[in-house]
Amino acid sequence: MTLEHPREHCGLCGVSGGESVLALTHLGLHALQHRGQEAAGVMLAGGGTCFLHRARGLVDDAFDGLPPVMRGLAAERAIAHVRYSTAGDSSAANAQPLMVEIAGQKLGIAHNGTLCNAASLRLELLADGAILQTTSDTELVLHLIARALRKRPATQLWDAVAESLTRLKGAYAFLLLTKDCMAAVRDPMGFRPLSIGDLPDDGCLVASETIAHTVTGARPVREVEPGEMVIWGPGGRVESRRFAPCVRRAHCIFEHVYFARPGSYVFGDSVYEVRKAMGRQLAREAPVAADVVIPVPDSGTFAALGFAEESKLPFDMGFTRNHYVGRTFIDPGQRLSRRKLVARKLQPIAEAVAGRRVCLVEDSIVRGNTCQARVRTLRDAGAREVHMRVSCPPHRCGCYFGIDFPESGQLLANQAPLEQMRERLRLDSLAYLSKDGMLSCVRRYRPEDYCCACFDGRYPVEPDTLDERPLPC
Ligand code: SF4
Structure with missing residues (x-):
């Protein structure tokens, strides 16, 4: 999977x-x-x-x-x-x-x-x-x-x-x-x-x-x-x-975007506050005409709350998450579609999305396959329009500092420009938070004190030339 x-x-x-x-x-x-x-x-x-x-x-x-x-x-x-x-x-x-x-x-x-x-x-x-x-x-x-x-x-x-x-x-x-x-x-x-x-x-x-x-x-x-x-x-x-x-400092900004628990402080800032601020900033940068804002749970929830708050749109839970899904799922015959595999973890709530223009807030898009299946699931549940807002910039590069991203060629943002990505994901609109906007949401340290290499390819430490990992960008 x-x-x-x-x-x-x-x-x-x-x-x-x-x-x-x-x-x-x-x-x-x-x-x-x-x-x-x-x-x-x-x-x-x-x-x-x-x-x-x-x-x-x-x-x-x-x-x-x-x-x-x-x-x-x-x-x-x-x-x-x-x-x-x-x-x-x-x-x-x-x-x-x-x-x-x-x-x-x-x-x-x-x-x-x-x-x-x-x-x-x-x-x-x-x-x-x-x-x-x-x-x-x-x-x-x-x-x-x-x-x-x-x-x-x-x-x-x-x-x-x-x-x-x-x-x-x-x-x-x-x-x-x-x-x-x-x-x-x-x-x-x-x-x-x-x-x-x-x-x-x-x-x-x-x-x-x-x-x-x-x-x-x-x-x-x-x-x-x-x-x-x-x-x-x-x-x-x-x-x-x-x-x-x-x-120089190089704190991993992705801890705030995705990894750390919202109840934690990392690098001197509340993850909850930073994540909500990212949602608010995203709403200012990429407003949308929608009837409801829904998160991809759990990691998109706090950015979606901030987005809804700033947009003055209702926030609702359009998916429920099955917390008992294990790490692997064996489908020996490879017969289950990606949509079914995705639905195993996140189930849409038709009553929350049917007939509505939905703004779906994600914390990040890596390959895009699962994202596409989620959008399809929402449309099947009756959503009239599906817009996506992503609470960080497009991922374009690998990470040498402890995070396991796919190779750069597999990252969706490296495969197509924004409009083609929107079409591929079957969205009515798609927008990402800017890098400056993302960094404006942290308080304790200056923007230049954070590592953003998986977004901009500027590595604070150059990797060992002997290292066998693939080139990042
Ligand atoms: S490249 Fe930098 S910002 Fe991206 S995940 Fe790795 S340490 Fe974090």
């Missing part, structure tokens, strides 16, 4: 100190399930040692399968990860966290993002005798740390980590864990979000999105700064180190 949206990437949650470390880590990671449904894992530290458990599937599947030794542990710290593979294949060996023994101590790592120089690092490490067990770029970081630690006493682990981080290019938010410490790291441009929160009982919780703080009762304090490593050690000791200067 062809995917219409880019797939989610990964999510991180870590807890250091306080009571109920395992339960809070489970709760926090569960709130990040939308960032990856392929595999989940947790590493615990307590009683002077560390344990790891990973499993394919959802967060609850992984935690249900925890071995008794981990369930019974009085954990002092934990890091956890949900995964959708953006680099490396989807085998169980690539599930995270990864845990290795370096200089007599266990070290674990969980990663959100993608390294742009993974190919050259891999060649360098193989030439130096490294034995790599996974195809994931995250394993390379552990090998760099091991090599940096050879030059110094084992007690200087965090110096070795800081030195290794300077070898990396691209997008990375890391959580690291030893038996005594947890650390949180963000790349010098801050592509991916990573927030610190205080738990009521003196512990702290670090997560990709603040929705994990909300569900665990943690008070969001601040983001890990780009180029910063924060280390939580024994006895409540907290240390902040800057391993690289932040010369």
